[in-house]
Amino acid sequence: MTFDSLPMQLTELPGAVPAWQAEAEADALPDLCQSVKDQGGRLAALWGTDERDRGRGYALHLVLAKPEGMLWLRCALAEGEPRYPDLSPIFYPAQRMQRAARDLLGIDADAADRRPWLRHAAWRDTDRPLHRDHTATKVFDKGSNDYAFVSVSGDGVHEIPVGPVHAGTIEPGHFRFSIVGEKVLRLEEHLGYTHKGVDKRFQGMAFTEGARLAGRVSGDSTVAYAWAYCMAAESIARAAPPARALWLRALLLERERIANHLGDLGYLGNDGGLTVGLAQFMRLKEDVLRANARLFGHRYLMDRIVPGGVACDLDRAGLDALRTECDTLEAEVRRLKDIYDDHSGLQDRFLTCGRLTASTAGKLGVIGLAGRASSQEWDARVQAKPAPYDVLDVSMKTHKNGDVAARVILRFDEIFESLRLARAIVEGIAPGAVAAAMPAAPAGRMGLGWVEGWRGESVVALESGEDGRVRNCHAHDPSWQNWPAVAFAVYNNIVPDFPLINKSFNLSYSGCDL
Amino acid sequence: MYQLLKQIVRAGIKTEAPPQPDETLRVLGQKLQQEILGLFAGSLAIRHVDAGSCNGCELEIHMLNNPYYNIEGLGIKLVASPRHADLLLVTGPVARNMEEALKRTFDAMPAPKLVVAVGDCGCSGGIFGESYASCGRVSNVIAVDVAVPGCPPTPSALLQGILTAISSSGRD
Numbered sequence: 001m002t003f004d005s006l007p008m009q010l011t012e013l014p015g016a017v018p019a020w021q022a023e024a025e026a027d028a029l030p031d032l033c034q035s036v037k038d039q040g041g042r043l044a045a046l047w048g049t050d051e052r053d054r055g056r057g058y059a060l061h062l063v064l065a066k067p068e069g070m071l072w073l074r075c076a077l078a079e080g081e082p083r084y085p086d087l088s089p090i091f092y093p094a095q096r097m098q099r100a101a102r103d104l105l106g107i108d109a110d111a112a113d114r115r116p117w118l119r120h121a122a123w124r125d126t127d128r129p130l131h132r133d134h135t136a137t138k139v140f141d142k143g144s145n146d147y148a149f150v151s152v153s154g155d156g157v158h159e160i161p162v163g164p165v166h167a168g169t170i171e172p173g174h175f176r177f178s179i180v181g182e183k184v185l186r187l188e189e190h191l192g193y194t195h196k197g198v199d200k201r202f203q204g205m206a207f208t209e210g211a212r213l214a215g216r217v218s219g220d221s222t223v224a225y226a227w228a229y230c231m232a233a234e235s236i237a238r239a240a241p242p243a244r245a246l247w248l249r250a251l252l253l254e255r256e257r258i259a260n261h262l263g264d265l266g267y268l269g270n271d272g273g274l275t276v277g278l279a280q281f282m283r284l285k286e287d288v289l290r291a292n293a294r295l296f297g298h299r300y301l302m303d304r305i306v307p308g309g310v311a312c313d314l315d316r317a318g319l320d321a322l323r324t325e326c327d328t329l330e331a332e333v334r335r336l337k338d339i340y341d342d343h344s345g346l347q348d349r350f351l352t353c354g355r356l357t358a359s360t361a362g363k364l365g366v367i368g369l370a371g372r373a374s375s376q377e378w379d380a381r382v383q384a385k386p387a388p389y390d391v392l393d394v395s396m397k398t399h400k401n402g403d404v405a406a407r408v409i410l411r412f413d414e415i416f417e418s419l420r421l422a423r424a425i426v427e428g429i430a431p432g433a434v435a436a437a438m439p440a441a442p443a444g445r446m447g448l449g450w451v452e453g454w455r456g457e458s459v460v461a462l463e464s465g466e467d468g469r470v471r472n473c474h475a476h477d478p479s480w481q482n483w484p485a486v487a488f489a490v491y492n493n494i495v496p497d498f499p500l501i502n503k504s505f506n507l508s509y510s511g512c513d514l
Numbered sequence: 515m516y517q518l519l520k521q522i523v524r525a526g527i528k529t530e531a532p533p534q535p536d537e538t539l540r541v542l543g544q545k546l547q548q549e550i551l552g553l554f555a556g557s558l559a560i561r562h563v564d565a566g567s568c569n570g571c572e573l574e575i576h577m578l579n580n581p582y583y584n585i586e587g588l589g590i591k592l593v594a595s596p597r598h599a600d601l602l603l604v605t606g607p608v609a610r611n612m613e614e615a616l617k618r619t620f621d622a623m624p625a626p627k628l629v630v631a632v633g634d635c636g637c638s639g640g641i642f643g644e645s646y647a648s649c650g651r652v653s654n655v656i657a658v659d660v661a662v663p664g665c666p667p668t669p670s671a672l673l674q675g676i677l678t679a680i681s682s683s684g685r686d
Contacts, residue, residue: 118611120610120611121610121611121614122610122611122646122647123646129646129647134646136643136645137643137644137645138645138646139644139645139646140646164612164615165563165615165619167594167595168592168594169562169564169572169575169576169592170564170572171564171567171569171572172563172564172565172612172615192611193566193609193611193612193615194564194566194567194606194609194611194612195566195609195610195611195647196566196607196609196642196645196647196648197642197645197646197647197648198642200645200646200647201641201642201643201645212641213641216568216570216640216641216642216665217568218568218569219567219568219569219570219571219572219573219666220569220570220573222570263573263576276518276522279580279581280521280522280525282576282577282579282580282581283525283528283580283581283582285577285580286577286580286581286582289577299574299668300570300573300666302570302665335517335521336521338517339517339518339521342517343518508569509569510566510567510568510569513609513611
């Protein structure tokens, strides 16, 4: 087993991905985390829950990941003094996750940065929204919104505040630039503007409804999240979706990847000044979305993946249509790739812009597409291999340059690989039913879902409650790990290149605002 | 350059006919004068604000500018500043952390102005509803003229909502 060198009792979480669960002492966390890091592992998620109703104070939860599996650690924290050691010196992404847990529950890491992250003014420092005794509709008195941005001093240094409302059609967030002339000396991000209270909203939902909420944590990754939620729910219920359902889930996931990459390639061309690239790619994306609506009933495939299987199927004609579509789309994208590659003006914008070195990416724990463009080899389809990826043999695409050009190249490479996978699925899809009944879920069981969405892994950690309802569900977006990297990538670039650099990452705001 | 021109010719013109307005989407009676509506019909500046959406609705707003819907061909343009805008397109339930930003954006728009709330979240709070973190539907925070349901609403439905907002048939 992957984590068995650690000094703890591991419980296997049966299901689609290799996962284990263990209870740990808060004081033992730094050594545990360091051991996992030394073995090539990283932090996948961190959050807290209120366990006072079960007489167990609060719980700090961590999910640690190695290529071969995930470990869900739960640490009891005393009700009177819920503190735990700061894990960010070991795992950089822990910083903001710890701050968010403090905002929602008051559990405290002994960290240097105790500024709020999700709490702007919607509740006070003394309020605890995730306390179970607060009802779902309780509204708190407003608090103060003073946020201590780090300021940069020196001759000629200016500050540009951007957002939360941005110039384009994009999610809200605040970026505080410190600049000299046009050059960016420092970028500080302040997010949390789309915090909708998702962790609280999950509590008490019926299992099937939970998949609908998971699919709306970050709309462009609805398939990845719904699948991750269903993996967790099926693990808890000991349910086995039929083989055909799993093949269809993979097909939907790859179509989501293709659609997002097409849109991004268009926007990256646009941000580099080649507006015709946007027109061409968005035409192709519209074709894919219309095919999604015709074949599966929804342009973005929302609510297609449900606990027990999928809510759609493909007949002979549908499979033929997909075959044709793969061929047409591949030819079109290859032509556009040639145009992009040969366009010297565009390449001049892309090359060396917004460079995130492999070394920095490694220290920051960057994952997903942005990670792979900087040599960070993480892809759950290749490592966790949930069925049918265990037979599909995905080729992980990586690049070492970590600039905008690398993130563009990777999107092209992944489109071609996803088209190859789509063809393989169409040829190899198992016959039979597309859904199985979900057995009743006993209370108090934990399940984990781990799916490689288009921007990175979506992780869903689910605990069942009484009466077939959710006790707690935490959905984790790869953008938690990757947002800090944007601040490093933009360093020493000029401000007008920020939209291009930001778009090359295309991270989710709603996904980590929760 | 030649390959690019060849691709443009090969791809061709894809623009489809726009939908007709749908008065069932209207929340408030049309309050603008016919003269103003006549001006908006050929030239409408839209400011979008994401007040807390999951980003699904944004994807469909992006698609409005693709060659099939081509809203710029109808004289409809998305603008960078509320001070340039005639219509405010709001997505999402209004997250409490975005309440002030939404109000300030609306206040920064010069009159005459219209508001279209987008999606099930914009219309009713959607799956997120009202909570410590969410104000719920957009009309809980600012006055809404037209509300377009859907999760997300298709680009056609969005365009229908926008055209309804500037249509004179809803005048009292």
